[in-house]
Amino acid sequence: MFEGAKQDAQEAQLSHSQGFLSQAARSIAMRVSAAGLTFGMALVVARALGDRGLFGEYSLAIFWMNILAIVAKLGFDTASLRFIAQYRAGGEDALVRGYDVTARRWTFGMSLVMSAVMLMGTLLLRSMLSEGVFWCLTIASALLPVIVGIQLREAGLLAFGRVMFGQTSGVLMPLILIALVLSLPLLTQQRLSPPLVVGLQLVSAVITLTFVDWMNRRTFAEVTEVEQPEVRTREWLHVAVPILLVQFLNLVQHQSGIGLCGALLDKEAAGLFSAVVRVAGVLFLGLQAINMIAAPTIASLYHSGRQAELERFVKTCSLASGGFAFAFMLVMILFGRTVLGIFGDQYVEGFVPMMVMIAGLSLAAAAGPVTQFLLMTGHQWDCIKVFSVNVVVCLAAAIVVIPTYGVLGAAVIAAFARLSSCASMVLLIKRKHNLWCIAGWPTDSTKAPTRPTEPATPQRAAA
Template sequence: MATEPAGPLRAWRRWRLPGRGGDGADSERGIRRAAGSAFLIRIANAGLAYVSQILMARWMGTFEYGVYVYVWTWVLLVGTVADLGFAVTAQRFIPRYTQEGDLDRVRGFILASRWVPGFFVTLLAVVAAVSIWLLDGRIDAYLVFPLYLACLALPPYGLTGAQDGVARAFGWINLALVPPFILRPLLLLAIMLGLFAAGLPLDATAAMWAAVAATWLTSIGQIAILDRRVGARLESGPRRYAHRLWVVSALPILFANIFQFMLSYVGVILLQAYRSPTDVAIFYAATKVTAIVSMVYFAVSASATHRFAAFEAAGDRPGLAAFYAGSIRWMFWPTVLVGTVILAFGKPLLWLFGAEFMAGYWLMWVLVAGLALRAAIGPGEQFLNMMGRQRLCAAIYAAAFAFNLALCLALVPGWGAMGAAVAATASIALESLLIFLAIRQNFAIRAFIGLAGATRG
């Protein structure tokens, strides 16, 4: 009769693995609770961002606020790749090593998830700063110093992204999401409010100083809390590394993230090239309103990803298939519900942007249909990444991006914003089909609402 492992591994298994009792973190009750927390955090973030943008725009004025938004957008763009894919990779390897009892590699991965992306993003920040210096005179003078400050924000921004994945791998969804989505914007707003109350000038430079301070404080605080929690969960001991395996596994995820990002913006870019700014504004407003629906996908994915790796490490394929089926249910039906509510109030929500934006109402129907279709196959991207098929996942996103680009080139010149919306939903349909086929072929799981969990003999 097999005996229960002793020490920290036993405590981990009781807390982490399916069917072991405890708090039921890996049951459907657990995924509902974690997904609900993630969804509420994103909703709170959206509300906080909306209020913050209004206040900062009023305090700074249109011009200075526009400079700040432009500069901070560069931080967001670079931040998309700053973690080098380690945020997702953490959710694959930490549960696997823990299941195997290889706690030395768990400790090694946690440290590597900081210094590998940290070295990369610091080098990137130095290169960016040198580029700004070399381009001095070609860049508008009012942008130069705020751009230098943006370089200071890049290292902690990248580290926060990487530690997000480590926290999720331990099931600490609040520690993963609250720092970047709640704490950082709150700190930024508090610093700006302090400057405003002190009567100091509020311009783009002041806002960037506030953003740099908020980003560093958030990153340091998150790492400190994470270290304390990990120390309570794992005994101190030696570290072992598998740098080549971790980097090779992370790079396809990095490329997939890049293709995902490009998918999100290709419609806007081509609308700007072929149509009027009005079309761009209407399409952008429609996508921002329907983005609330996509928060369900984010919430369930954030709470389910590391659990796929735990099932795989335990060798429990029937449990894996059943858990995947549950994740689809908790992604699809709430997506339909939220999408229905958004469409029911679509016209008033668009009217808040201005009466002319109500022309984007039918775009919302097309965009919501695509989000519902993506939800119907569940967190397939995360599933493939956790199962070691990250290259296949990156290839699927590359194909979806190429398809979206081709459709936008064909439809946007004649159909405008509706062409961009149709192209976005059609590319989601192709992406979903390819993920469905990949999961069925490689894992004998039919990843679709009502079908998931059924396996071949």
């Protein structure tokens, strides 16, 4: 009887792993398509603008818009992966509806505030900005609320298990922008300017938001009939705000190089580093795709005390993301110069900084979804501590390193930031949960020693 139960457990785990890998494969396929289009969009924009400095103006505006968009979302997008899935599993439609309404209201209001802050800051600094940067930032301030609306609605689709539609913007928006950027010069017989490209991105974002909002309303139709939504704003903010801090610090830590190159060097350096970041960032496709479907599973296994299965699951995630990253690194070693050359001959000099960044990021990718692991197990404040220390150290180092070593120095700082934060979180997970969240072949969890895990109390689940 015991052997039969053991065999059933092994078959269940195998089925679970196969199901996860199947979902991951579909998600990765969607992400690869989105990344290819996003890369193509950056390539088309860079070629259309022609000059590296003009591409730098466009990149700086999008960078600052993304920073403020993180703040405007208040963490509600990531928190929805936790709360909506939890409430749906419990059949609590009133809470699902209440969370959706609350998240929309708070993020819309905050996005208007951040848009106003961006616009006012641009006006105050106008004398210090070039004409192109000024208008790029001005138009990007109008783009900000649209991007926030798209990302919040896509998070809701992901929480409902609509993985493909939850990544619509990564495919639809680049397609529309590429079509506009290629067709407009043919119609006007004039070269595009950076502010005009940002304006075209605003048009593509509005069209994308219209489609995503329609899909979101169809998906939420089953809960929109609830007469009285149940609202727990304080509880939701208690979880969402720390997630906001994690997202903000993570973005500052890994993408501040564009802004620092623009501030400490020049807009041409910012344009070169932006191209390097866009190419190097593709290697996290595997990790991002896995995170989308891994987070709810991590939370479920952890709160049910299934320690051995949890370790097996995170090792599978780490192995998948690490394998993808090292395969990407090999491809870039062989074809990296060619890829950068597609942006233009002036971008080829970014090959060495790109490979430095890719080498560090590939090692970090082998740690798998460490940030999601800590967020889903109630350790968001530990994430904040790790990222806070890293941001302070890396920004201090960047002020010295970037003026001396240029774009190469920015790449070294970016690689170190990612690697050190992932290493810190791996050690943190080992200390708190006695498991290694690193790439490795998952062992048979039926033979693995389990560590007693106390049942999750309501307070712990809310944390």
